[in-house]
Amino acid sequence: MYTEKVMEHFRNPRNVGEIEDADGVGEVGNAKCGDIMKIYLKIENGIIKDVKFKTFGCGSAIASSSMATELIKGKSIEEAMELTNKAVAEALDGLPAVKMHCSVLAEQAVKSALLDYSKKNNIVIEGLEDFNPDEDHHH
Amino acid sequence: MYTEKVMEHFRNPRNVGEIEDADGVGEVGNAKCGDIMKIYLKIENGIIKDVKFKTFGCGSAIASSSMATELIKGKSIEEAMELTNKAVAEALDGLPAVKMHCSVLAEQAVKSALLDYSKKNNIVIEGLEDFNPDEDHHH
Amino acid sequence: MNKNIYMDNAATTPMKKEVLDAMIPYYTEKFGNPSSIYAQGREAKKALDESRDKVARILGATDKEIFFTSGGSESDNWAIKGACYANKNKGNHIITTKIEHHAVLHACEYLERNGFDVTYLDVDEYGMIDIDDLKNAITDKTILITIMFANNEVGTIQPIKEIGKIAKDNDILFHTDAVQAVGNIRIDVEELNIDLLSLSAHKFYGPKGIGALYIKKGTKIHPYIHGGAQERNKRAGTENVASVVGLTKALELAYENLDEHNNKLKRLRDKLINDITKNISHTKLNGHPEKRLPGNVNISMKYIEGESLLLSLDMVNIAASSGSACTSGSLDPSHVLLAMGLSHGVAHGSLRLSLGDFNTEEEVDYVVENLIDIVARLRKMSPLFENVKEEE
């Protein structure tokens, strides 16, 4: 059911772990729904220098987290903000319809971590004004 | 579904045919129901000297006719009157439940031929007073 | 000829070797449950998906429109009851014919006992419906027309395209029991305006106990067997993967060789009809002379009864079938023959020889030869034949 790419990211997820002194941390999802993603960002001069994730969830949740971190690593905040769930799913050569929500979750985890960063640093990131991960997340 | 005995009588029916100058002829059943039996009797001194049958019907109808004629051949009228459908079926080592009516028909064909004989000779055969084959026959 | 001659291919067909060969792996190493995510399950799922796709393509449908069932009877019951219950807000009237298979008739009768009205269309002496009768039967409460593609007893093929058009024009669902047609007739559900189509694998050299229902996209229909999420939530039960693979293989083989199959069958069929009616008096072909299944021969043998005919044929190793009540365990002979106007007596004496891919010309000759003797013998025994001879 999963593409080879999904399985590859599931088998060898990139950027698993925590960042002790993260500049931004975002967590979305909940155990009730069966998936939680937590993303840690290290940001220097508007550039995502490092990113790590932890995920409780199914194969596509883990693969989506992995892919999302890959896609934003080394990118600017603005570029990271452009990450869509569709881009995550496409980069994985597609997800089953019932699993698309995992890519949504990945997008939101990134945004949520960026929001945390913006709050901690008292800056405004364009596009996050109305972002509320808890509200948005549903299967 | 049929016993070997039924099949044997179906394959080699005894007493098939007509008796030109029969002393009694009986016909029961109808084409609508799928079985008609006609029995011819040659009777001398109260003894069934010869018997023949013709049957339009299924395997068990033919076997029942054959067996019935065998069972009454050479017997007295009284003995023939004692022939029951059960005896016919038993002599055939049994009939499927849905085919029991064939043995009933055979019994009635015999009685019907005896009735014809009694009428032609103006005698009374005990047990035939109320016999009406058309009324009795139903599947 | 001391081998068995099987001429009851309308009842069921011998399974082709290629079909069994295709099935075996799904009984042995690829036995997984297709709903599972591990290797054995994925293999089974793949086979299921590919099968669905192939079946869809052959019928001119899409894979999402094919649902596997346990056979023709289930498909018929599901189509009819499922569609009627799902659309009962629109009306409660069903149109069918008097010559349907019992799976359709009894499903309709069941609905009659549960608040639906059913019109059973008459057929003519050839087993054909009258299109005007159909048009006249339609009311504003009609929600389903269910008319068989080809009849299992007499082989008559109905004007399905016309029926489909009428159904479509009147916004009525059209189900066809194509159990006898599939494998013998090229079918494009789109072109024929069919909404629901039943098929059964064992009629085209596949396994018994597996069939399919085509459900046109967008058709409102209830599931019939509730439970797991199999078959897109419409037909529960762990999928019979081996049999689905067998059904598919059999269907592919049938349509690969359709013209060859049909030409051969028609040739044997016409020879059989010709040789029987020419050599045996008081015989009459039942069903339509042209619009009939390529393998169907149905002939009334007057003055004799069907079951004794079949037993006699069996004694010389010929397998055939009859419209006699005696072979069905019911009181009346074939409802199809009666609907076509045959008398009870004559209907009891009908013989169906249904040809298949494995029959040969030699077998046809053998059957005719034996039939001549058997009919003569049975007629000699028949009290009905006495008068006939006198008349002649």
Added chain:
Amino acid sequence: MNKNIYMDNAATTPMKKEVLDAMIPYYTEKFGNPSSIYAQGREAKKALDESRDKVARILGATDKEIFFTSGGSESDNWAIKGACYANKNKGNHIITTKIEHHAVLHACEYLERNGFDVTYLDVDEYGMIDIDDLKNAITDKTILITIMFANNEVGTIQPIKEIGKIAKDNDILFHTDAVQAVGNIRIDVEELNIDLLSLSAHKFYGPKGIGALYIKKGTKIHPYIHGGAQERNKRAGTENVASVVGLTKALELAYENLDEHNNKLKRLRDKLINDITKNISHTKLNGHPEKRLPGNVNISMKYIEGESLLLSLDMVNIAASSGSACTSGSLDPSHVLLAMGLSHGVAHGSLRLSLGDFNTEEEVDYVVENLIDIVARLRKMSPLFENVKEEE
């Protein structure tokens, strides 16, 4: 170990070689339609009759009480809907449990949408119903109690005899979905007061797509698939003879070797439970510790999610199953685990390993070994596990 390790025998079992061998002749030479009177038909009929007789004997029933179906789901649907519709003059109330298979639950829900009332009994933390709850749920409108023999997810075995007695005392029909029990537990329908019992062959090393419904003599029930006169007029459709023969062979083999089978399974099961719960922290056995199917292991692995666990097991060639929503395509995890009081999060992370006749002790060791690594790896990835480690 580079072969596949199959531990999902509750989903479906590999077919035994003897079963396939018994089936093959009915796909090849003995392919006739059992309703026919010629040789090929009689052979098939004989096999059908003998099979029915054998199945009946094993269940303590008579041959006239056994009806072949297309599997467990059809049997459940037929039993429940057929009995309720046939007895609706007596009442409209059904009692079942919250942990039934979907084939039972969704059939009950269907009836709820059609004028019936259903009571879904709770279960305790072990998945057991409370007999007093059952007694209290009975009203003068109750016509059917349908409670599964043994649960497919957690293996819990219900007090069937007591339930049967209560049903009998109250003159209520008792159906049990014994799909998981048949082949693992000796069953005497008479002794247990069962009126209707569903079974499915592919759960005991037989083919998929074939099952049976035991219907106690005298039980009022409507046919579910209408049509031909097969199965004593109660279940239409050309009989799937090969599969019936396969079902029967599989059932015979299961009961011939029942004690051996059970002893072996229990030994492996207990070792598996022990080794997992001992070697992996934060794990908990689901289901009843004693009253459970001999092959069932169901363990919650906290802080990880089931599907990723299954995918990881598949990577090392282990086939297993989970109560995770992600494997079922639904939003909620197993309704069985939730009914037993597990939280959503924990239910998502449950693992079912169901053992069968072909599993070995070596395989159990291999599974435990790999499971230790996999769980460690997934927990390392899990944000839920962070806090836990801190707490420890």
